[in-house]
Amino acid sequence: MSSSDDDSASSGANSGPVLGSKPIEDGFSQLRVNDLANGSVNDDAAEGSGDREGVAVEVDEVEDGGSASARVGGTEIEEIGEARGMWRSNSEGEVEAQASPSSSGYAGERGSSSGGSGIGEEEDEIEEVRSDAGSDSQAAWMPGKRHVDEDDASISWRKRKKHFFILSHSGKPIYSRYGDEHKLAGFSATLQAIISFVENGGDRVKLVRAGKHQVVFLVKGPIYLVCISCTEEPYESLRGQLELIYGQMIVILTKSVNRCFEKNPKFDMTPLLGGTDVVFSSLIHSFSWNPATFLHAYTCLPLAYATRQAAGAVLQDIADSGVLFAILMCKHKVVSLVGAQKASLHPDDMLLLSNFVMSSESFRTSENFSPICLPRYNPMAFLYAYVHYLDVETYLMLLTTSSDAFYHLKDCRTRIETVLLKSNVLSEVQRSMLDGGMRVEDLPIDPLPRSGSLLPRLGQRRPFTDSQESLKEAYAGIGGPAGLWHFIYRSIYLDQYVASEFAPPFNTLRQQKRLYRAYQKMYASMHDKGVGPHKTQFRRDEHYVLLCWVTQDFELYAAFDPLADKGSAIKTCNRVCQWVKDVENEIFLLGASPFSW
């Protein structure tokens, strides 16, 4: 992996859209889309970790204070269960092992949030409660499982807008988004019957459609996943979500859980996932706000180039000392990311990993050393993740193949933390979180000089106003020029995307979710397996004008006022691409693409 201070990389990795005054359709006669599946699971790079799959963490006594002994287990069930046991240490370096399969150490155990149905209603929940006022704020979402008292006989359960189920091939429930798994055994058996009935006929069921409802099936060996939804998401999106849920399960258990089913088809997996409801519910929640879930790309926190370079440099230092991946993130945005030579990290793995870390309360309270699996990297093996929050939102993840690297990684973290503090990276990160990223109303009207920067203007937006401010007011409530409301730009080579900040008229979570789903639909339409990818799409309905432009370098998704003029919308899209290009140093992580070798 190239070092992040390689200057040439910053301009070379993304040869960039050739735009200028050309119309949007011009210039891309040939399409070369980066196949995400290729090179994502890198078996070579995973060698040496492959033999650790499913094996209990064997640790000798470490230091006087912390004793940890997870022994080599007898059955696989115990093994995985124990591997799930999480290592923690407080600041004094005490380590305690949790060896019981059922006590996973997650704060979000089932009971803790089950009662909070009143305030925590997510908009998805029941078809009827659309106008629920509480749903309009992002903060209203509560992690963890709700409505455990329901089952398939409850009317309310049947009316939930989007169900997710995981079950075993023998029909045993493993996970249900709503309702108590144990009470859903009968329902689960029905799902299994449908799948195996079709399978017995030599086929494989993918989708059942009924009115507004879709039932989507995904079979992964002995694990069956089903989504029942009356949202208007296309089949491809729902299927992708099931893939991610399966991936999230692999993150926690590795694919070696299949062996348990080989030994005993009636194997009950629920104890292995005990307490992880919160991880799944948080992932499912992200299906309605996080574009990474369908774009298969990650996003970076906007930072001055030098700041990100500084962070990258210190991560690179420790990556050379036996760390497979070093990732610094703030919420779901990447600050910097470094991988050992030849190791590449798939955006989906990053999504699942960060979801796992962010949704588990215990990671926040102390430093942690936990076995995790990266399904796209090597679905059969555990890696070990050292996780530590540097402040409320910023966390460092150090991944290694070695189960006894805790103290080494702890040292690494100390070094990194010191450098980050000294070089003000952490405060820059916090400032960036406050300032936000690209705003449609800041879209330059004239092409910027080549050395454009996002950040100075970010500064200007702060209390002390100038002419920019009055300009912004002129656009207030109508978004950017030509009725531009929002955009997402995805760089193919970098596997990164940047989305503009939500601005009016996207004031509420519901409006944001609707836009998100419109993008998702467009993505599915553009990337149809049979006939896609298409090159351009213009789509107008009662809510928006959407424009999508797919080239071999990038994809642009832009939303406009439904009355927007086509011609100026196209011009505006060209300007957005130019703008992104101008500030790419700050919004993307350059020269350290997880796919560069």
Add this chain to the structure above:
Amino acid sequence: MGLSSVASNSEGMQLCIFDLRRGQNEGQELDKILFFYPADLPFSTQLSVIGLSEGLITFTRIFSPEAACEVIEAERHSHVFFEAEPDIWMVMIVEKNKEAEAVWRVGALRNVLKEVHSLFLMFHGSIRSLLEKEPAAGLIRSQLYIFIMDYLSAFEKRSPLDYCCWDFLSSKKLQLPSFRDSLKERGTVQMLTVGREAAIEVQSLVRVVESCTGSPSCHSLLLFQDLLVSTTLSPDDAINLFTYAVLRLTPRALSTGSSSWSYLLKGSTASAAVTGPAVGSPTSLSEPFHGSHGTSAGDDQSHAMRPLQHDRWSRGNDGFLVTDIWQAEPGSLVSVTPSIWLQQTEEKMYLCAYQHKSLTLIVLIPVSSVINGEQGIFAVKQLVLENASLKMLKVEEKLSKGWGGENAYHVSGYRYLLVDGDRNLSRASPPGKVTTLTKDSLLALSKLREEVDIEKSRARWDDDDHEKELEICTRARNNAWVITRVTRGKELYMVLENANETLLYASDAVQKFSNRYCNGAFSLD
């Protein structure tokens, strides 16, 4: 002809009809099945198809009580569901295979199911009512079997020995509407555009003909070639009768004796010359015979009736079309005037069809209004001949003069389909022109239509009052523009292959088309 050859083809497609109210008890499941194609499939296989279908209907009702299972998409097959009548389901299973061009649009397949059921209703009445009359269901099964097999034979690829046309496969394979038919809409009527003067002539012809019947509730339907000129029928009935006419009655249908279920099917040369194949010895107009259309006679005769059978209609010397399909009694050799059921009024009507060159006039007379049966019909026909034949001549002449031929509705540079959902009309590029499109364009269009189908069906369930408004312009991988606009109940689908230009160019092209050919219905400004 069709029956045995279709039945022997067991792969590719399955079609079944079952009644969920029957066979409730263990061991009696077979009783549910009213029709199964191919019929030679083992019962166990048939039962497992029905079992899966029924299971999913029940399952989906848990979440979606108002609309049960519509389609199952599996890796290798699509199962398309249609609830034809309450608890009476039709399910079609097609195999998917991109190499074999087996790429389907669910909506198009469901329209096939709808069509065959509507036609059945027209000739036999509802399945439920027949079942109520005959709980053992033996008769209805044979009726359904004969009817649907005759219908399916229209989808059969014909062997080159039959007709020298583009077919080159000699195998009898069913040709269901695939992605290649994306610029067609089954269940709609194609109209002839007539000038003002001709329209007045047509009006007067219709008035004269209807007055000949002596019944105020009679109806008429006038076709020029395979295009509708005028009708007084309700939209649903008009579609059914139009479909039947194009299948079996128009000059083209008579001359080929077969399979053009729509003029859109292929642009073969339909000459106005009528040369009935004279197969099957059509009896002459049956002489007035004991006026037997009593209360139940109509049902008795129907079990052997095969209104969709090929080559059973021909043009008589007097210009009226004759057939021996309808018989006075089962097994009788005496034919009677055909009759059909109207959906709208549930009234039984005599069907008389008169043909002059390209013009086909269908008159429907209420059975109840004709006092002395065949004799009465005979009298009406005589009246029509006396009073209207000259007018027919004139109208035919006028329409022929104004008729631009089979490419009349071709718009150069465009390949399009225009659907007016409110009036059940459609117009499209001539099939011969559509075949110039590349496979990629047609596949992309088929996909786009699928997407629009889903949006439309959602809008229906969302019971929003406002109609769906949608515009999608896609530049496909092969640089073709694939476009749809849905507005105020009208739909426009379009492929522009040589518009190798910008989005603005493409939408400009749509705008021009809309202004020129659609009265600006799809224009934005």
